[in-house]
Amino acid sequence: MMQLIKSNFIERSSVIFCDVLADMAFHDFPIVLPQGSALSSTIISLEQELLESSQRHSQEQLQRRLHPRFAEVGASGRVYDREAIIAQLAREPARDAGALKVESPVALQLSDQLVLLRWKLLAGSPSERSSLWIHEQGRWQLLFHQGTAAAHPQPSAGPEEAVHADGEFTVRRLRLSDAEAVFEAFSSNPDMLRQGDADSPQKAESYVRALLEAGERQQAMAVAYRDRLVGLVCGTVDPANRNAWVWYWMNQNYRGRSLATRAVATLVDYLFDELGLYRLELGLRANNPGSKHVAESNGFLHEGVERGKFLVAGERIDVHTYARLRTDGGSAVMPLPWGTQQ
Known part of the structure; x- marks a missing residue:
């Protein structure tokens, strides 16, 4: 009788033990989550929310979504903690809803509490993105994020369809030998006619x-790629007042990669730190959002509007004036490096 009870107990214990193992759901991590699965959809949705201006400009929402130990490595290589990234996003220009989108997402579950999302951002400067989400206290939070400029073919003055690495873009002094590349830039888009003759x-x-x-x-x-001019940034100096008028242009084939933004940051540092100037000014057409982004990203503040200043294709266009003082706060833009020969 005792033997029968013992036998039944052992058999039932084995079944119970196996059921417990099954309930614990041991997995051979990492696991690629299927597209459309509940967990994959949740993480992608959270990532998309962080691309919306309403979320990016809300300190309350960012503090909820970003883990207290959050860190980000930007495309420039700069490292941000949670407080730094919240402050930077507060200065970011507002965008239309849906302007930024999570593209080609792949969700990789690393453990019961960790999911790595790899995705692409195609708007503006295309980049490869990696986001690490952690589940704590009943909700998912972003623990780490990294963006890396995507290598992609684009027309150039060198070999056709070359793949350009951001590390090969520099800023250096203008040379007379740049004239050929200047002509190519002015031939790249009819709008360059407004930059000069x-x-x-x-x-x-x-x-x-x-x-x-x-x-x-x-x-x-x-602004040079492998030492060949693809753009220009300039400060026209007023030495009597220690001011400068800042202006810039890019070859059409090199726009959309934040090169002008980063080159202006290099110029601003030089004008303030090396020349000791106090005030920098610039103006931009009201219908030029790209130039507005360059100015505001570099800490220039809007000071006024010159109404109907330019006549473009029969239409009067307002000009927005911006300025930045030496005493104003800095910007989070990573300047382009100086070339070996300035």
């Missing part, structure tokens, strides 16, 4: 020569 090789050489012969008054810097 350089629509022929001869005019481009005269354009460059005039900037160089102006000496210290024109602080003209080439």
Whole structure:
């Protein structure tokens, strides 16, 4: 009788033990979560929410979504903690709903509490993104995020369809030998006609020569890819008042990668730190959101509107004026590095 009870107990214990193992749901992590699964959809939805302006500009929402130990490594290589990224996003220009979107997401479950989401951001400067989400105290929070500029083919002055690495873009002094590349830039888009008179090789050489012969008054810097000019940033200096008028342009084939934004940051640091200027000014057309992004990202503050200043294709366009003082706060933009030969 005792033997029968013992036998039944052992058999039932084995069944119970196996059931417990099954309930504990041991997995061979990592697991690629199927598209459309509940967990994958939840993480992707949370990531998308963080791309919306209403979330990005809300300190309360960001504190809820970002883990207290959150860290981010930006595309520039700069590291941010939770407080720094919240402060940066507060200064970010507002975007239309849905302007940014999580593309090609792949969710990888690393444990019961961790999910890694790999995805792409195609708006603006295309980038590869990685987000690590952790489940604590009944909710998912973003623990770590990293963005890396995506390598992708684009037209260039060098080999066709070359893949450009951001590390190969620098800022250096303008040279007379840049005239050919200036002509190429002015030929890249009809809107370049508003930047000056350089629509022929001869005019481009005269354009460059005039900037160089102006000496210290024109602080003209080439935005260069592998030392070849693809854009220009310049500060026209008013030495009597220690001010400068900042202006910039990019070859059409190199726009949309934040190169102008980062090159202006390099120029701003030079004008403030090396030349000791106090006030920097710039103006931009009301219908030029790209230029507005360059200005505001670099800490320039809106000071006024010059109504109907420019006549473009028969339409009067307002001009927005911006300025930044040496005493104003800085910006979170990572400047482009100086070339080996400034």
